[in-house]
Amino acid sequence: MVDTDAAADLREKLVAELLAQEKIVSEAVETAFRRVPRHQFMPADTELAAAYGYDNSVVTKRDDRDRALSSVSAAYIQAAMLEMAQLRHGMTVLEIGSGGLNAAYIAEIVGPEGRVVSIDIDPEIIDRAATALDATGYGSRVRALVADAEHGVPGEGPFDAIIVTVGAWDIAPAWLTQLRPEGVLVLPLVMNNVTRVIAFRRDGEHLVSTAAEVAGFVAMQGDGARADQIIELPGPAGGTVRLSFDSRAPSDLGQLDGVLTAGATESWSQVTVAKGVSFADLHLWFACYLDGFCRLSADSETDVATPKRWLPLAAVRGAGLAYLILRDAPGGAEFGARAYGRDGQLAADALNEQVQAWHRSERHTTPTFAYWPTGPDIPTDAAAMTKTHGVLTITWPTGS
Ligand SMILES: C[S@@+](CC[C@H](N)C(=O)[O-])C[C@H]1O[C@@H](n2cnc3c(N)ncnc32)[C@H](O)[C@@H]1O
Structure with a gap:
């Protein structure tokens, strides 16, 4: 039996924290969370404490390899995305990726004159969402239905806002067709293995970002799904080390066979980061500028640079691999690279050079994102990623 007083207290505490962290900035979102x-x-x-955690997501379904297929998103990112969408009373809103909770928040914000459509590819998730929406009194205010978002929602729209709550590698043309010309699209966009939740508005033929947040989301299923290219290498301690590439995998990865079982060298960038300071934008910088960039994961810590701290960010060059490591430095830590294989030093140099380039740029300033569904106006001075339906450009305040 749930203690409703305890739940109400935790809800108030959560709202206070979201306000203090400026994830909630409007009265409408504050009221919805209350x-x-x-x-x-x-x-x-x-x-209850987990349900009302600030940055707790709760997994509701996993696949047979234990990967999360669905979850209730963390409160901080739900609040931030609702603010980014700039929802108002009376709006028509599409939520992609359901669960019920976020749809209930949206229903509170748009009110009885508004309209909420919430879709999910998984009938089980829609059943769960519909049951919870009915039980909490939002059932009549949200249309929850099974659909693959890649194809939009036939018969619905146009939408004033579309909020995507599942990791998207691209922007489906159907979303732009169903979004009003002045509408807002908020989505977790996967950019060469790095995700940012981005709010876009139209500017003529293309979209320009108005805000961005760091967050992780479960991956898109269905016709818009995108599989990473993954290679497995035997680690130095006998476990398996995995390299995961998004869209720019080098073609000759076979050269890496056995590369981790020979010795390693370390080199240092002379770039430091102060204790407690986020360097999330370094990941995005690598995704933009580091050739052969990949994510690295290991079954066991003994296969990676213990006792040094390591980060799951790596680069491949020919028959070489290097990944990012940290060592203590006055007031914080210094970035460096641990290199393996015949061309390992080339990979380490590339990694350290991009750490230095990021450092020379305004390293804690968020870049601007733009998405170009069609052609000729794409700027040439921005980092560009070619997607299936358009080109994404990322412009850093001072470029590289
Ligand atoms: C993080 S959960 C949604 C969380 C929910 N919005 C909330 O706030 O609690 C992501 C959902 O996206 C769904 N999904 C994945 N691919 C989809 C697709 N192509 N179309 C629609 N839903 C999809 C998954 O089934 C999953 O339930």
Whole structure:
């Protein structure tokens, strides 16, 4: 039996934290977070404290390899995305990726004159969402239906805002067709293995970002799904090390066979980061500018640079691989590279050079993102990523 007083107290505490961290900045989103009983959209065995955590996401479904297929997103990113969407009373809103909770927040914000459509590719998730929406009194205010977002929602729209709550590698043409010309599209966009939640508005034929946030989301399924290219290498301690490439995998990865079982060298960038300071934008910088960039993961810590701290960011050059490491430095830590294989030093140099280039840029300033569904006006001075349906450009305040 849930203690409703305890839930109400936790809800107030959560709202206070979201306000303090400026994830909630409008009265409409604040009221929604005060009213919607968040815990009633969670699996029954979820602790109240977890349901009302600031940055807790709660997985609701996994695949047979234990990867999350669906989750209730963390409160901070739900609040931030609702603010980014600039929702107002009476709007028509599409939520892509359902669960019920976020749709209830949207219903609170757009009010009875508004319209909320919430879709999910998974019938089980839509059943769960519909049941929770009915139980909390939002059932009649949200249309929850099964659909693959890649194809939009036939018979619905146009939408004033589309909020995508699942990791998208590209912007489906159907979303732009169903978005009003002045509408806002908010989505977690996967850019060469790095995700940012971005709010876009139209500017003529292309989209320009108005805000961005760091967050992770479960991956898109269905016709818009995009599989990473993954290679597995035997690690130095006998475990498996995985390299995961997005769209720019080098063609000759076979040269890396056995590369991790020979010795390693380390080199240092002389770039430091102060203790407690985020360097999330370094990941995005690598995604933009580091050739052969990939994510690295290991079954066991003994296969990576213990006792040094390591980061899951790596570069491949020919028959060489290097990944990012940290060592203590006065007031914080210095970035460096651990290199393996015949061309390992080339990979390490490339990694350290991009750490230095990021450092010379305004390293804590968020770049501007633009998406170009069609042609000729794409700027040539920005980092560009070619997607299936358009080109994404990323412009850093001072460029590289
Ligand atoms: C993070 S969960 C959604 C969270 C929910 N909006 C909330 O706030 O609690 C992402 C959902 O996207 C769904 N999904 C994945 N691919 C999809 C697709 N192509 N079309 C529609 N839904 C999709 C998954 O089934 C999953 O339930």
